[in-house]
Amino acid sequence: MQLTSQYSAANDLIALEEKYGAHNYHPLDVVIESAQGAWVTDVEGRRYLDFLAAYSAVNQGHCHPAILRAMMEQAGKVALTSRAFRNTQLPLLLRDLHDLTGFDMALPMNSGAEAVETALKAARKWGEKVKGIAKDRAEIIVGANNFHGRTISIVGFSTEPQYRDGFGPFSAGFRNVPFGDVEALRNAITPNTCAFLVEPIQGEAGIILPPAGYLREVASICRENNVLLILDEIQSGLGRTGKLFAYMHDQIAPDVLIIGKALSGGFYPVSAVLSSREVLGVFQPGDHGSTFGGNPLACAVARAALRVVVDEDLPTRSAELGAHALAKLKQIRSPHVVDVRGLGLWLAIELNVPARPFCEQIRDRGVLCKETHEKVIRIAPPLTISPGDLDWGLEKITQVIEQI
Known part of the structure; x- marks a missing residue:
């Protein structure tokens, strides 16, 4: 196929995607060709400030040089061994995760949904083998309006x-x-309950924050009833909310922690389940696995991504810039704004009308954000964004909302 110009390239690429791809997404019509830091460039050469960060997968910014170097270096050595053999990077990642979080053990996987499935399997087996729940009777409680992924079991408990x-x-x-x-x-727990799976802040639902002290009370209830507290921090973790993990705002620790997205800085699908030896120790050879989970390329990338989070103190940046951004957004004056909320650089503007037209006009002014649950504009730029760029993007959003 001959592309005659950059402009036709964008239209042709969109047409190809619409013709040959399943229509399970409704993207804004921006064809991104390159990205660096908080900025992306489309095939027509227009630059946009990224206020979505690939749903928090690029907390470290696009194409962070330190993560890129680690990826290139490891790719030139060995990318995949499968877990049939050992490799040099997996043990180092496991050690790094332990040193950073304090959890005894970790089980690396690929996608976030795969990590959630791993946690569900571990919790059920722990419930039967350790807690003593009768065979095939273990139950898991989840929060309404949850989003934990797209597998059959996960969508089955969605509301x-x-x-x-x-x-x-x-x-x-x-x-x-x-x-x-x-x-x-408290009222839903039975003798067959093995775990409570919950997001500290519900992301896909529209950045929904629970009441103050909720997680602290939840942790206490789970502990009293010998129920595992499983926190899905795939989006909220690794600095997004102004702490390394969102649960730290409540000064508690879960029994099982699920992480992903920014664990690779956007370079590669990497996720992990972290827990105690008692919980992850229920897995025996043959119980669970993944061809790509824990591969040396993924582990090298994840190690570099974690170092960036720590070395550049991204949680503190998120806390400071997020508080500033929230205050700015609360100054918006529009009859369409129902609520402005968030924590760290994870913010939402809830409207009383569909949000997509707003997102399209914001895009036309050079900022990329995306609607969720029809009437919420979600804002989550890379945590490396400069204060000046952040203010510029917030001003564009304010202009659109106040003028429509």
Whole structure:
């Protein structure tokens, strides 16, 4: 196919994607060709400030040079061995995760959804083998309006009708309780409950923060009932909310922690489940696995991504810039704004009208953000963004919302 110009290249590429790709996404029509830091450039040479950060996968910014170097260096040695053999990078990543978080053990996987499935399997097996729940009777409680991924078991316990529509029948053994309601959790626990899986802040639902002290009370309830507290910090973790992990705001520690996205700085799918020896120790050879999980390329990338988070103190940057951004957004004056909320550089503007037209006009002014749940504009720039760039992007968003 001959592309006659950059402009036709964009249209042709969009047409190819629409013709040959499944329509399971509704992207803004920007064809990105390159990116660096907080900025991306499309095939027509226009630059945009990225206020989504690939759903928090690029907390460290696009194409961070230190992570890129680690990836290139390892790719020239060996990329994949499978877990049939050992490699030089996996033990180092496991040590780094332990040193950073304090958890006894980690099990690296690839996607976030795969890590969630891993945590569910570990919790159920722990419930049966350690807690003593009868065979095939272990139950897991989840929060309403959750988003933990797209697998059959995960969408089966979603309360979003679209996520479930046409995909049944679903796995049994899950129970929903209202997010943020500690009494509902307490009342839902039975002798067969092995775990409570929850996001500290619900991202896909629209950056929904629970009441103050919620996680602290949840941790206490789980401890009293010998129930594992599993926190999904795939989006909220690694600095996004102004702490290394969102649970640290409540000064608690989960029994199981799920991380992903920024664990690779956007270069490669890397996720992990972290827990105690008692929980992850239930897995025996043959119980669980992944051809690519824990591969040397992924581990080298993850190690470099973690070093960037620590060395550049991204949680502190997120806390400071996030507080500034939240204050700025709260100054927006528009009859369409219902609420402005967030923590760290993870913010939401809830509207009383569809958000997509706003996102399209914001794009036309040089800033990329995306709607979620129809009426929420989600804002989550790379944590490396400069204060000046952040203010510039916030001003563009303010102009659009106040003028529509």
